[in-house]
Amino acid sequence: MINPLTMKSWSPYGVGIGVGVLSWFAFAVADQPLGISTAFEHTAALMEKAAVPQVEQTNEYFATKAEAGKSPKIGLGWMLVLGVFVGAWLSSWLSGDRSSEAVPAMWRERFGGSVPLRLAAATSTALAIYGRKEQSHV
Amino acid sequence: MFDSPERLLLGLLIGIVFGVLLQKGQVAKFSVIVGQFVLKDWTVVKIMGTAVVVGSVGVYALVALGHADLHVKPLLLGGVLLGGVCFGVGMVVLGYCPGTGVAACGEGKPDAMVGVLGMLAGALAFVAAWPALQPVIKGLGDMGKITLPSVTGTSPWLWIAGLWIAGLTTLLIVARRGNPPSSRTAQSRAASAPVSPNKSQGSGPFRPVAAIRH
Numbered sequence: 001m002i003n004p005l006t007m008k009s010w011s012p013y014g015v016g017i018g019v020g021v022l023s024w025f026a027f028a029v030a031d032q033p034l035g036i037s038t039a040f041e042h043t044a045a046l047m048e049k050a051a052v053p054q055v056e057q058t059n060e061y062f063a064t065k066a067e068a069g070k071s072p073k074i075g076l077g078w079m080l081v082l083g084v085f086v087g088a089w090l091s092s093w094l095s096g097d098r099s100s101e102a103v104p105a106m107w108r109e110r111f112g113g114s115v116p117l118r119l120a121a122a123t124s125t126a127l128a129i130y131g132r133k134e135q136s137h138v
Numbered sequence: 139m140f141d142s143p144e145r146l147l148l149g150l151l152i153g154i155v156f157g158v159l160l161q162k163g164q165v166a167k168f169s170v171i172v173g174q175f176v177l178k179d180w181t182v183v184k185i186m187g188t189a190v191v192v193g194s195v196g197v198y199a200l201v202a203l204g205h206a207d208l209h210v211k212p213l214l215l216g217g218v219l220l221g222g223v224c225f226g227v228g229m230v231v232l233g234y235c236p237g238t239g240v241a242a243c244g245e246g247k248p249d250a251m252v253g254v255l256g257m258l259a260g261a262l263a264f265v266a267a268w269p270a271l272q273p274v275i276k277g278l279g280d281m282g283k284i285t286l287p288s289v290t291g292t293s294p295w296l297w298i299a300g301l302w303i304a305g306l307t308t309l310l311i312v313a314r315r316g317n318p319p320s321s322r323t324a325q326s327r328a329a330s331a332p333v334s335p336n337k338s339q340g341s342g343p344f345r346p347v348a349a350i351r352h
Contacts, residue, residue, distance in 0.1 A: 007162070012181050013309070015163035016188020022159070023189070024196035026152055027206040030145070034156060036236040037257075044261035046139075061268040075141040076149035081240055083153015084160065088244025091161035102248040104168035104233060122232050122249040123256035129228030129236065130260025 005094045030076055039081040040130070042072035157241050166241035168233035168249070175230050180312045187312070191305040194298050210285055215278035232256070 004010070019034070026034050045062070048055050049072075056062045065071050092098045103118045111117060140146070163185050164170050173179030200206035229235050232253045234242050239257065242250030264271070287294040 005158070009164045010159075010162040012163055012184035013188050015159050016185040017192050018159045019156070019185065019189035020192025020196065022152065022155055023193040024200060027197050028200050030148055030152065031207065033209055034152070034237075036240060037261075040236065040257050040261040041265060044258060045265045048262065048265055059266070059269060061265055073139050073141065074146075076145045076152075079141075079146045079149030080153035080156065083150040083155075084157035084237060084240045085153075085244045086150070087154035087157020087159075088161040088166055088241035089157075090154070090244075091158040092166075092245040095162075097161070098246045100246045100248060104172075104249070106169050106172055107233070118249055119252045122253045123259075125228040125231035126239070126253040126256025127228070127260040127263065128224040129232065130224075130257055130264050 003094075005091065008095045008097045032077065034080070035077060036081055036084070037130070039078045042075070042078060045072035046074075156237070157244060160238055160241040161245065165238045166234070166245050166247075166250075168242075168247075171235070171238060172230060172233050180315070183312055184309060187305050187309050191302050194301055198294050198298060208285075210283040212283050213281040214275050215281070217275035219278070220274060 023034050026032060045065075048059075049062070062071070102115045103113050107118055111121075141149070160166055164181055165185060170179050170181050174182035197206060197208070201208055225235075232239065232249070234250055234253060236257060239250045239253050243254055285294075286292075286297050
């Protein structure tokens with residue numbers, strides 16, 4: 001039998017079932033949903049606190065989060081993000097499905113092959129992705 | 139500042155499994171994410187649809203048995219509308235969402251790496267501007283931690299049954315219309331580096347499930 005980890009891809013339905021079952025596990029054992037963006041927020045908050053310690057008093061973010069028992073920390077969710085990186089690295093390494101291509105083919109067809117343009121667009125719009133955090137206040 | 143070492147390890151393990159699933163699901167790729175938004179590649183709908191129907195029934199069963207708590211976020215219309223639009227623009231131009239972006243970094247993609255730095259910059263701006271953003275976020279009201287069952291006073295299982303019917307119908311339609319994964323592999327094979335032919339796709343929908351359990 002072929003080692004499934006050396007396969008380039010699995011059925012999307014199988015992957016969906018896997019993610020669904022993993023979410024049961026995350027709720028039951030870790031008491032939290034599978035989430036990524038909170039770890040970015042916590043990293044940012046810890047960086048700002050390290051750079052400017054007074055920010056903990058001047059920015060009410062810190063007091064509000066502390067009151068809700070959700071102070072920024074290097075926690076389970078933070079390690080989960082690190083794990084996603086490690087897992088994807090491991091999976092792509094075992095299957096040889098790796099790529100260092102900065103400009104995806106679909107992007108090149110429409111906007112050309114400029115690497116700086118692609119990287120600038122990727123960086124600046126990723127900033128906007130973070131706007132989603134506005135959906136929750138605590 | 140830190141969780142206990144056991145929780146940190148648990149987080150890492152859950153993350154590794156999640157990362158493997160995202161990578162094997164082919165969603166750590168610009169062409170697959172953007173391909174979904176231009177309705178040419180239905181991988182994202184297949185994965186998310188299956189994950190939602192499988193996840194919902196298990197999570198609500200765990201809650202009913204007292205083994206888990208739901209983590210309901212408050213419904214803040216202003217924040218949802220503004221944040222949703224920002225997220226949509228970001229996701230389509232970058233070509234990854236936060237989770238698939240981190241997975242794409244693991245695959246070695248430079249655009250995802252600068253994207254993750256961009257997300258961190260966004261997070262820095264969000265935390266710094268947090269007090270100023272509150273009026274915008276709550277501008278259209280805070281409806282509290284509501285769910286469809288709680289608002290309508292009905293059983294969550296009624297909604298889960300509806301979700302299963304809607305989800306399975308969508309997946310059936312998509313399975314009939316969507317591109318099979320093999321055609322995408324053929325395209326990328328033509329476009330980029332040669333791919334060794336013996337690393338084939340999973341044949342049926344159930345074989346990879348066995349793969350995940352190994």
